[in-house]
Structure formats: C-alpha cells, structure tokens
Amino acid sequence: AALEDLLAETERKDVHLYCENIAETRRLTEIITEKYGRVPERLHLPIGFIRQGFILPALDAIVVSHHEIFGQVAVRRRIRTIRSISPVESTLDLQKGDYVVHVSYGIGRFRGIATMEKNGSVSEYLTIEYADKVMIHVPVSSIALVQKYIGASPKRPPLSKIGTKKWERQKEKAALGVREMALELLEIQARREKLGGYAFGDDSTWQKEFEESFLYQETPDQITASERIKTDMKQAVPMDRLLCGDVGYGKTELAMRAAFKAVEAGKQVAVLVPTTVLAVQHGRTFAERFADFPVTVEVLNRFVAPQHTRDIIGRAKRGQLDVLIGTHRLLSPDVGFKDLGLLIVDEEQRFGVAHKERLKQFKVNVDVLTMTATPIPRTLHLSLLGLRDISSLTTPPLDRRAIVTRVCRYDKDLVRRAIFQELNRQGQVFCLYNRVQSIDRAAAELRAVINDDNVRIDIAHGQMAKHQLEDAMIRFVTGRTHVLVCSTIIESGLDIPNANTMIICDADRFGLAQLHQLRGRVGRYKHRAYAYLLLPATRPVTPMAAKRLKAIEEYSQLGAGFRIALRDLEIRGAGNILGPEQSGHINTVGYEMYCQLLAQA
Numbered sequence: 001a002a003l004e005d006l007l008a009e010t011e012r013k014d015v016h017l018y019c020e021n022i023a024e025t026r027r028l029t030e031i032i033t034e035k036y037g038r039v040p041e042r043l044h045l046p047i048g049f050i051r052q053g054f055i056l057p058a059l060d061a062i063v064v065s066h067h068e069i070f071g072q073v074a075v076r077r078r079i080r081t082i083r084s085i086s087p088v089e090s091t092l093d094l095q096k097g098d099y100v101v102h103v104s105y106g107i108g109r110f111r112g113i114a115t116m117e118k119n120g121s122v123s124e125y126l127t128i129e130y131a132d133k134v135m136i137h138v139p140v141s142s143i144a145l146v147q148k149y150i151g152a153s154p155k156r157p158p159l160s161k162i163g164t165k166k167w168e169r170q171k172e173k174a175a176l177g178v179r180e181m182a183l184e185l186l187e188i189q190a191r192r193e194k195l196g197g198y199a200f201g202d203d204s205t206w207q208k209e210f211e212e213s214f215l216y217q218e219t220p221d222q223i224t225a226s227e228r229i230k231t232d233m234k235q236a237v238p239m240d241r242l243l244c245g246d247v248g249y250g251k252t253e254l255a256m257r258a259a260f261k262a263v264e265a266g267k268q269v270a271v272l273v274p275t276t277v278l279a280v281q282h283g284r285t286f287a288e289r290f291a292d293f294p295v296t297v298e299v300l301n302r303f304v305a306p307q308h309t310r311d312i313i314g315r316a317k318r319g320q321l322d323v324l325i326g327t328h329r330l331l332s333p334d335v336g337f338k339d340l341g342l343l344i345v346d347e348e349q350r351f352g353v354a355h356k357e358r359l360k361q362f363k364v365n366v367d368v369l370t371m372t373a374t375p376i377p378r379t380l381h382l383s384l385l386g387l388r389d390i391s392s393l394t395t396p397p398l399d400r401r402a403i404v405t406r407v408c409r410y411d412k413d414l415v416r417r418a419i420f421q422e423l424n425r426q427g428q429v430f431c432l433y434n435r436v437q438s439i440d441r442a443a444a445e446l447r448a449v450i451n452d453d454n455v456r457i458d459i460a461h462g463q464m465a466k467h468q469l470e471d472a473m474i475r476f477v478t479g480r481t482h483v484l485v486c487s488t489i490i491e492s493g494l495d496i497p498n499a500n501t502m503i504i505c506d507a508d509r510f511g512l513a514q515l516h517q518l519r520g521r522v523g524r525y526k527h528r529a530y531a532y533l534l535l536p537a538t539r540p541v542t543p544m545a546a547k548r549l550k551a552i553e554e555y556s557q558l559g560a561g562f563r564i565a566l567r568d569l570e571i572r573g574a575g576n577i578l579g580p581e582q583s584g585h586i587n588t589v590g591y592e593m594y595c596q597l598l599a600q601a
Contacts, residue, residue: 002069007032010040014061017069018048023212024066027292091137099149099157100128101590105136106160106167107149112139118440131161147592157587168312174585175597182601188240195335195365197238198341200265203230206293210260213292214253222250225391232389238369245393248495248520251371252282255344256289258369263295263322267341271325272359274347276301276462277473277489281326282346285495290323300326300335305465331358345370373517381429403523407507407533407549409458412449415503418532419450419483422501427481428476430502430521434509436487438462442505456480461487491517500529507533508545 004536009015019025025045053064053365075238084176094100099109108128116125116137125137126146138146160167161237198589211226218226225243231241246252260270271286273279283299290297298312298321315321322454324330343366344361376525408414422429443459450457458481469489477496484490484499502522507515515533523529533540533549541549586594 003031006064006069007036007040007043010147014042014044014062016042016046016061017066018050018064019066020047020049020051020215023209027209027213028066030083056327057086057143062383075574087550094126094148099590100139101147101149101593102128102136103128103145103147103593105162106170107157107590108136108159109357129159131159134162136162150591151587154366157590171593171597174594175587175601177585178594178597179601182598190408191366192240193237195238196236197367198265198267198363199236200230200233200261200341201475202234202420203261204264207257207261210293211257216250216253219250219391219393219395221245221391221395223255225393226254226257228389228391229254230261233258233261233367238365239369239389241369241389241391243369243371243391243393244373245371246373246520248523249393249395251373251393252285252495255346255369256286258342258367259286259323259344260290260293262342262367265341267339268316268319268321268337268593269342270330270337270340270345271344272325272330272346273325273327275489275491276303276327276466277460277469277579279327280473281323281495282468286323286325292384295322296320297323297325300324300329302327302329303470316438327438328355331355338387340366342369347372373520385459403519403529403531405519405531405533405553407535407553410505410534410537414452414532415446415534416449418501418503419455419531422530423455423482424528426498427501427527428479428481428496428499430499430505431483432488432490432502432518433485434487434506436463439485439487446483446485450483454484457483458487459485460489460567462489488514488518490521500527501532503532505532505534506536507549508541509533511548515548519552 006017011514016262017028019028025047029039032043043545050063052060052063053068055062078459094110095111096110099107100110101107105128108130109129111129114127114137115122115126117123126140126142126143128136128138128146130136149157162375183197201587229239229241229243232241243251243254259271262269271282273282280303283297286297298315300309300312304312312321312324316324317336319336324337326335329335343359420431431442431446433439439459439461443457443571446458458472458475460469460476462469464472465578472481472484476499478485479498500522502519504510504515504518510518519531522531533552535549589597
C-alpha cells in the first residue's frame with residue numbers, strides 16, 4: 001500500500017527511492033514492472049542510505065528509503081578494519097603454582113622462572129616441581145616442550161614421578177584411545193562417501209539477490225564459511241559441516257543461505273533447535289528473510305495447536321512445505337518429508353541420546369549443517385581439520401562492542417540504577433532468575449525495587465502454559481514489556497536487539513559456558529551492553545564459583561568465548577565434539593598433548 005501511494009505521487013513529483021544495494025534495486029524494479037508494466041519516468045532508484053524520508057517542495061521532490069516502504073529495520077554499518085581475536089598463548093600466561101605438562105617428564109607444577117649460570121653464560125630457566133619435590137629446570141629456549149595443563153575435571157592432577165615409565169604408559173594409553181576415535185571418524189566419512197548424496201548446482205540469480213539483501217556488513221569469516229558450505233553442497237557426497245562461532249557471530253544467516261540453496265533446488269529443509277522459544281524466533285527470522293521469495297516456512301513445537309500440527313506434518317510429507325523449523329518434536333516418528341535435502345541442527349549437544357540416535361537415521365544421505373556456540377580452541381580445530389569439516393567464525397560483526405561485565409553483591413540501588421539507565425535510552429532489560437518455584441516472588445520484589453508504575457514487568461519460564469509463554473515473549477519482543485524476569489529459557493540463540501542490559505541473580509550457581517552464553521543475549525546491536533552478575537547478599541560463594549566469575553569478568557571482550565574456552569569450558573566443548581569418553585584421556589595427558597596425539601593419529 002505504501003508503494004502504491006508513492007507511485008501515485010510520481011504523476012506530480014520526482015520520487016527518489018533509495019535502496020541500500022543492487023539486489024534491492026533489482027527486486028523493486030521487478031515488483032513495479034510486474035504490477036504496472038514499467039517503472040514510472042519520475043521514479044528514480046539510486047543506491048545509498050538515508051535514515052528517514054523527507055519532501056523538498058521547492059523542487060517538487062520526495063526522498064524516501066527502501067526500509068521505510070517495506071518496514072524493515074534500518075541498519076547502517078560502518079566499515080572498519082577488523083582485528084581477528086587470537087586465543088591466549090598458553091605458555092605466556094603461566095602463573096606460579098599452575099600445572100604444566102612437559103613432553104618428556106609429564107605433569108608438574110610451575111614454580112617460576114629462575115636465572116642460572118651454565119658454562120659461563122647466564123640463561124633463564126622454567127622451574128617445574130614433580131612428585132617427591134624433584135625440581136626440573138627447563139631452558140626458556142625449550143619452552144615449546146612445556147604446555148599449560150588443562151584437564152576435563154576440576155580435580156588437581158597427580159604429579160608425575162621422575163625416573164619411572166608411568167608417564168610413557170599414560171601417553172601410550174591415551175594415544176590408543178585417540179586412534180580408535182580417529183578410526184571411527186574416518187569410517188563415518190567413508191560411509192558417507194560410499195552412500196553418495198545430492199549435488200546442488202551453482203548459485204542462481206535469486207541466490208545472489210538473497211545474499212545481497214543481507215542488512216549487515218559481512219565479516220571475512222562469514223564469507224569464507226558461506227563459500228565452504230556451498231562448495232560442500234555442490235559435492236555428490238553428503239555435507240557434514242560443523243559451524244562454530246561465538247554468540248551473535250552470524251551463524252543463523254549462513255544457515256538461511258544454505259536453506260535457500262536447498263529450497264531453490266526443489267529440496268526440503270528441516271531446522272532442529274533445542275528450545276521452543278528459539279523455534280519461534282527462528283520461525284520469525286526465516287519468514288522475514290524469505291519474505292520476498294516463494295518459500296513456505298512453518299514452525300512445529302508445543303505452541304502449535306494439534307489441528308495445525310497435523311496440517312503441517314501432512315504438507316511436509318506431501319512436499320508442499322519448504323522449511324520446517326522445530327524442537328525435538330521434529331524427531332517424532334509421525335514427522336516425515338517427501339524430499340529432505342538439508343538438515344540444520346542448532347546446538348546438537350543439547351539433545352539427548354535417544355534424539356541423537358533418531359538424528360543419525362535422518363542423516364544417512366542428507367546434507368547436515370550443525371551449529372554450535374561452544375567454541376573449538378585452535379589446537380583442537382587444527383587436529384580435527386582432516387577428519388571433520390569445520391568452519392569457525394572468529395571475527396566479531398561490525399559495530400559490535402564488548403559487553404561491560406560486573407560481578408557484585410546484590411544491592412537494590414545498583415539494580416534500580418542499572419534498569420533505569422537502560423530504560424532512559426529506550427532499551428529493555430533481562431532479569432534472570434532461575435528458580436521457577438519462587439520466580440513470581442522475585443518479580444514482585446523487583447517491582448518494589450523499581451517502584452514505578454510506568455515500568456512494565458513480565459515473567460517467562462519453561463513451565464508456563466504455552467499461550468502464556470508465547471504472549472509474554474511477543475510482548476517483550478515488540479517492546480510492550482520493559483523488564484523480563486525469566487529463567488534460562490532465553491539462553492539459546494534469542495536475538496532481541498533492543499535488550500541491552502542483563503541482570504543475573506545468584507550468578508555463582510551457573511557454569512562458565514552458561515554465563516557466557518547468557519551474556520551473549522545482550523549487546524547484539526550497536527548500543528553498549530551491560531551484564532550484572534549478582535552474588536547473594538548473605539550466602540558465601542565457593543572458591544570454584546569465585547574463579548568462574550573472575551574468568552567471565554576478565555574475559556568480557558569480543559570473541560572471548562575462545563579465551564574462556566581455555567578455562568575448562570574448552571574441555572566441555574571438546575566433550576561435545578569428541579564424545580565424553582575422550583575426557584579421561586584428556587585428564588591423563590592434558591589438553592595440548594591430547595591434541596598432538598590426535599593430530600598424529
């Protein structure tokens with residue numbers, strides 16, 4: 001309707017309708033030509049950006065932007081030099097008392113750097129203590145033989161005994177376990193190659209248009225990963241690619257591009273997500289992104305009425321549905337597809353064993369793209385490169401800023417200030433309280449702290465009735481609610497650009513990975529974001545929790561997931577990718593040594 005009104009104005013005035021890229025210009029020209037047979041002479045479609053339209057009466061001209069006519073969010077990105085975030089070099093941040101692994105001697109404790117004289121010249125040595133207080137001095141020039149010990153359990157490892165063969169036996173045992181794993185991965189690879197899959201064609205004009213209409217500036221990592229995904233899809237071997245990227249680094253966009261390629265080739269796409277809320281959000285994102293193209297998208301979860309569910313399943317089986325997004329409901333025996341070409345799995349480690357078995361049946365000769373926000377550390381990434389197809393997104397999106405993270409005791413004044421600071425810039429607030437039994441009481445206490453009738457507070461958690469939860473989330477997404485008191489239901493993939501302050505109550509009860517994941521729900525747009533990790537006013541905090549919170553506060557910069565990875569979250573990531581049985585081997589020889597053995601295998 002807005003476009004029709006604008007075209008009517010071309011009889012009296014010059015209309016300059018600004019598009020942000022060539023794809024928008026082409027698409028708009030197509031729409032106008034289809035409806036009116038030609039583009040009016042007084043309609044101009046320049047490429048450029050204006051935030052808001054205006055009229056110039058003296059020139060009989062109207063200037064307007066594409067996003068105003070089509071109701072899209074106006075996003076302007078400033079291109080700047082991108083610094084890639086490199087992980088911590090493990091030997092550079094050795095502290096006294098840290099556990100280390102020497103390739104020849106095994107696990108010891110780092111005691112500091114000493115200066116010693118040998119053969120008339122003075123050199124620096126790393127001093128490492130082993131069992132029975134035996135000290136070994138390693139020249140700094142041989143620092144490559146020493147690695148920081150990272151294990152899969154919080155327990156302290158036993159120190160190796162110098163002069164015994166125990167360390168060599170530990171290494172051999174771990175090497176054997178690693179070889180078995182390498183064999184299994186190669187076997188899966190061989191089975192996929194033997195079965196063969198569907199080879200998708202080259203990019204069409206529509207595919208290029210779809211990619212060019214992306215509102216944000218792509219990062220080099222996104223471009224590389226996108227090309228690799230498409231190259232995999234063109235092969236006659238089923239794709240099995242793992243896409244890793246810190247929270248908010250653009251994994252969903254790459255998944256949508258792959259889905260578009262599959263749909264255009266006449267294939268169906270299944271998108272499997274761990275939570276109901278995420279299924280709803282993905283449904284909205286996919287529908288918005290595919291709006292200009294003849295693609296049908298449906299969502300299947302517990303919010304959908306039984307009658308509608310039956311209709312969706314029927315259409316999927318008949319091939320009348322292109323993209324089906326859903327929770328583990330997708331893995332139910334009654335759900336089927338006429339011609340499934342691509343399976344996208346978001347956070348596979350969040351699904352149970354039974355679901356994974358059903359997934360394996362799905363995966364037989366279908367292209368699979370698995371997304372995870374659990375970062376793979378560089379060393380594991382390199383050692384797995386020959387075995388699994390992995391793409392890592394390590395470059396932060398443009399204009400993304402680090403999240404200011406503060407760990408502090410609960411204080412009513414601090415909470416009130418934090419909330420009003422966000423509301424004063426027209427933002428919204430997540431208040432995370434993870435006890436469903438008393439969440440209503442917590443919301444009532446928060447109302448008393450805010451003490452302002454104009455501030456609208458809502459509650460959201462997984463045990464609510466489906467319509468209540470859906471309504472609460474819709475109210476928050478559309479900005480009708482200012483503060484959302486919620487459980488960890490918001491943890492995975494939720495994208496609300498206007499919510500840029502998060503308050504986490506009893507933060508010491510969360511794991512490191514979970515805190516990083518939750519913090520990633522804010523700071524997804526251009527505004528500076530704040531995360532307040534609140535500790536209880538009375539209850540003491542355990543030393544282990546204190547370490548976790550110190551790490552999350554310390555590593556608040558962009559791409560920090562990869563650094564947090566080196567603080568034992570790393571191992572949880574490795575467990576997700578390698579399987580839990582491998583964590584025993586990681587414990588006995590340390591993480592770096594494990595990766596070396598894996599690379600050799």
